[in-house]
Amino acid sequence: MNRAPILFLGVFFALAFSFVGLVLTNQLTYGSFSTHVDEDEGKAFPQALPGLAAQGKLVYQDLGCVTCHTQQVRREGFGSDIGEGSRGWGERQSVARDYLREERVLLGSQRIGPDLRNLAARKNAAGVEITADWLYGYLFDPKLVSVDSNMPRYAFLFKTQKIVGEPSAKALKLPAPYAPAAGHEIVPTARGEALVAYLLSLKDTYAYPETKNVYTPPAPKESAVEEKKEGAK
Amino acid sequence: MATDSSLNTELTPERPGPQPAEASVVDASLRTALVALTGSALVWLLVASVLAIIASWKLHTPAFMDACEYVTYGRIQPAQTNAFIFGWGFNAAFAVALWLMARLSRGSLPGSGVLLIGVIFWNAGVTLGIGGILLGFSTSLEGLELPGFATPILLVAYALIAAWSLVVFRSGRSREIYASQWYVFAALFWFPWLYAVAQVMLVFSPVRGTVQSVVHAWFTTNLFLLWFGSIALAAIYYFLPKLLLKPVSNYYLSSLGFWWLAIFGSWAGIARLIGGPVPAWVQTVGAAASFMLLVPLVIFGLNFFGTFSGRWSVLKESLTLRFVAFGVVALMFVLLGWVLNALHGVAAITQFTYVTAAETQLGLYGFFSMVVFGALYYIVPRVLNTAWASAPLAGVHFAASAAGVVLLVGSLLIGGVNQGLALADAGVPFAEVTKATQPYLFSASVALVILAIGQLAFALNFFWTLGRASADCVRSAKTLLSTQPEAAR
Numbered sequence: 001m002n003r004a005p006i007l008f009l010g011v012f013f014a015l016a017f018s019f020v021g022l023v024l025t026n027q028l029t030y031g032s033f034s035t036h037v038d039e040d041e042g043k044a045f046p047q048a049l050p051g052l053a054a055q056g057k058l059v060y061q062d063l064g065c066v067t068c069h070t071q072q073v074r075r076e077g078f079g080s081d082i083g084e085g086s087r088g089w090g091e092r093q094s095v096a097r098d099y100l101r102e103e104r105v106l107l108g109s110q111r112i113g114p115d116l117r118n119l120a121a122r123k124n125a126a127g128v129e130i131t132a133d134w135l136y137g138y139l140f141d142p143k144l145v146s147v148d149s150n151m152p153r154y155a156f157l158f159k160t161q162k163i164v165g166e167p168s169a170k171a172l173k174l175p176a177p178y179a180p181a182a183g184h185e186i187v188p189t190a191r192g193e194a195l196v197a198y199l200l201s202l203k204d205t206y207a208y209p210e211t212k213n214v215y216t217p218p219a220p221k222e223s224a225v226e227e228k229k230e231g232a233k
Numbered sequence: 234m235a236t237d238s239s240l241n242t243e244l245t246p247e248r249p250g251p252q253p254a255e256a257s258v259v260d261a262s263l264r265t266a267l268v269a270l271t272g273s274a275l276v277w278l279l280v281a282s283v284l285a286i287i288a289s290w291k292l293h294t295p296a297f298m299d300a301c302e303y304v305t306y307g308r309i310q311p312a313q314t315n316a317f318i319f320g321w322g323f324n325a326a327f328a329v330a331l332w333l334m335a336r337l338s339r340g341s342l343p344g345s346g347v348l349l350i351g352v353i354f355w356n357a358g359v360t361l362g363i364g365g366i367l368l369g370f371s372t373s374l375e376g377l378e379l380p381g382f383a384t385p386i387l388l389v390a391y392a393l394i395a396a397w398s399l400v401v402f403r404s405g406r407s408r409e410i411y412a413s414q415w416y417v418f419a420a421l422f423w424f425p426w427l428y429a430v431a432q433v434m435l436v437f438s439p440v441r442g443t444v445q446s447v448v449h450a451w452f453t454t455n456l457f458l459l460w461f462g463s464i465a466l467a468a469i470y471y472f473l474p475k476l477l478l479k480p481v482s483n484y485y486l487s488s489l490g491f492w493w494l495a496i497f498g499s500w501a502g503i504a505r506l507i508g509g510p511v512p513a514w515v516q517t518v519g520a521a522a523s524f525m526l527l528v529p530l531v532i533f534g535l536n537f538f539g540t541f542s543g544r545w546s547v548l549k550e551s552l553t554l555r556f557v558a559f560g561v562v563a564l565m566f567v568l569l570g571w572v573l574n575a576l577h578g579v580a581a582i583t584q585f586t587y588v589t590a591a592e593t594q595l596g597l598y599g600f601f602s603m604v605v606f607g608a609l610y611y612i613v614p615r616v617l618n619t620a621w622a623s624a625p626l627a628g629v630h631f632a633a634s635a636a637g638v639v640l641l642v643g644s645l646l647i648g649g650v651n652q653g654l655a656l657a658d659a660g661v662p663f664a665e666v667t668k669a670t671q672p673y674l675f676s677a678s679v680a681l682v683i684l685a686i687g688q689l690a691f692a693l694n695f696f697w698t699l700g701r702a703s704a705d706c707v708r709s710a711k712t713l714l715s716t717q718p719e720a721a722r
């Protein structure tokens with residue numbers, strides 16, 4: 001008895017089942033999901049990354065940052081990403097539309113470091129807004145900013161150069177043991193600048209209609225305007 | 234391995250075995266191909282091992298080699314995973330799949346020229362890809378980091394290699410199709426489908442938004458379950474009855490296990506997106522499918538432990554069987570882990586922690602690699618027609634691998650659970666969470682060193698055996714190539 005053709009058909013349909021059910025169905029149902037046009041603001045959300053930040057995303061990819069950092073905020077009550085008494089990694093949970101403009105979606109699968117999805121809208125451990133200078137310092141040597149940090153140094157994103165004329169505005173302000181020789185300064189390379197621009201673009205603060213439908217127990221937020229006020233507090 | 238060299242006859246349960254002469258003709262026809270595949274697999278295994286130790290060391294000592302961009306953790310870790318999966322895993326899987334298919338179908342390999350070209354291209358593609366990752370061309374898609382310029386080479390090379398397994402399957406004289414053959418046949422067909430879909434939908438023409446994440450989860454988990462899992466299961470179904478000298482118990486259930494795993498198991502991996510920005514039904518379906526893995530879990534348990542029962546003493550005599558038994562136990566835990574991680578309460582803690590790393594290691598090392606090691610201990614002496622050069626080295630390999638896997642998975646699991654509990658408690662500062670995992674990461678590094686010692690013993694033993702057999706091997710390979718039409722008939 002030769003059952004090879006039957007075996008082949010079975011093997012084909014077995015994988016076809018999950019291919020159609022998961023891959024094709026999702027592609028057909030929300031693969032053409034569109035941006036949300038906010039008529040009040042006259043903009044379509046999510047917005048495209050500015051040029052330098054888009055370059056920075058490529059640096060983020062090539063250095064493999066996704067190996068240690070996720071970019072997805074889970075809903076309230078699932079882990080302690082957001083909500084009362086949480087790590088405050090976002091103002092709301094991440095939804096599919098947040099990733100619409102991303103050519104490569106970097107959800108990540110490890111939180112060896114903290115989630116970065118909403119980095120630019122958060123405050124650091126000391127309660128200070130995250131700025132480019134703070135990020136430059138962190139990348140240059142994380143121990144400068146957080147003694148217990150387990151992140152490696154990304155000193156190769158910086159270069160030491162001789163001060164010609166005025167010192168560069170981007171030069172790192174470093175404490176004594178790190179400071180460069182007199183007459184020299186440490187500035188970020190083009191890649192370093194792009195990466196920091198990308199990190200500063202990471203904020204999902206716009207509230208889409210669907211983010212209001214998800215289960216969020218107390219204190220419902222009405223609009224992005226209110227959230228902005230809160231961020232400014 | 235000298236201990237089971239008397240078992241050179243084929244004793245699969247479903248039919249009377251062929252004459253020993255026939256098996257040796259089949260083995261001889263595979264010699265060149267299997268030496269090339271096993272040799273390259275072992276080289277990659279050692280490369281992956283070195284990369285793994287460096288990467289692991291960086292986790293608890295971030296200052297280690299941090300001045301060099303090319304070995305930053307974000308590059309060396311993906312390079313390690315890909316070297317392990319595509320370098321060691323695939324070459325070894327090809328070797329085992331080809332041999333199983335040839336033996337069970339009783340078909341000889343009609344010449345190995347094209348296959349060797351495939352092997353060369355495969356390894357060239359992997360080398361190019363790993364180099365690409367270290368130089369910064371990674372796609373940053375877990376498990377698919379090999380850059381787009383390397384992957385088409387892999388698909389072409391795959392076709393050149395896999396086709397020969399189908400050739401021996403179709404040219405063979407056996408009319409029955411045994412469980413091992415279903416798995417090998419299916420795996421060979423499934424992988425290119427999974428890989429081509431993933432490459433097109435994620436790398437070459439990316440789909441929109443988090444549809445990517447669905448495709449990605451579908452690919453990575455099925456790469457493990459439907460490719461590595463299938464090849465290892467094929468080996469288990471082959472070696473258990475053969476070495477225990479009794480049929481697979483409850484064999485009638487094995488076809489249900491196969492189809493269940495293929496039809497529902499291929500949906501299960503999506504459960505890792507629980508809580509993520511994908512449609513809720515996707516997460517629910519994934520969880521349901523993960524629970525359905527309990528059926529194959531029970532079937533494999535009945536098949537494998539049922540076959541072992543009453544014959545545990547054979548474990549002492551057969552090294553192959555010890556490796557396979559370790560793999561069977563690991564498989565049970567892997568499937569159980571999938572089921573547990575699909576529970577919302579569990580996922581909320583274990584998601585994004587070292588628990589997932591422990592699961593991957595248990596699956597790829599504890600299950601797949603251990604079974605394949607066992608298979609190679611049986612296959613290599615038959616294909617080279619000589620005994621293993623050193624029994625102590627083989628013993629070291631097993632002891633180091635078993636201890637290393639237990640220590641590695643144990644450290645990552647306990648460390649990961651602690652990490653998850655601490656992460657879930659927002660009162661614990663993030664830096665404290667990292668600090669608390671350090672001792673576990675250190676013991677994981679120690680485990681990787683132990684594993685590397687075992688792998689080194691295996692590689693030494695293989696190349697030593699190969700060296701001893703090489704004079705014969707070269708001669709007979711030449712004879713074989715010149716007389717292959719007769720040998721093939």
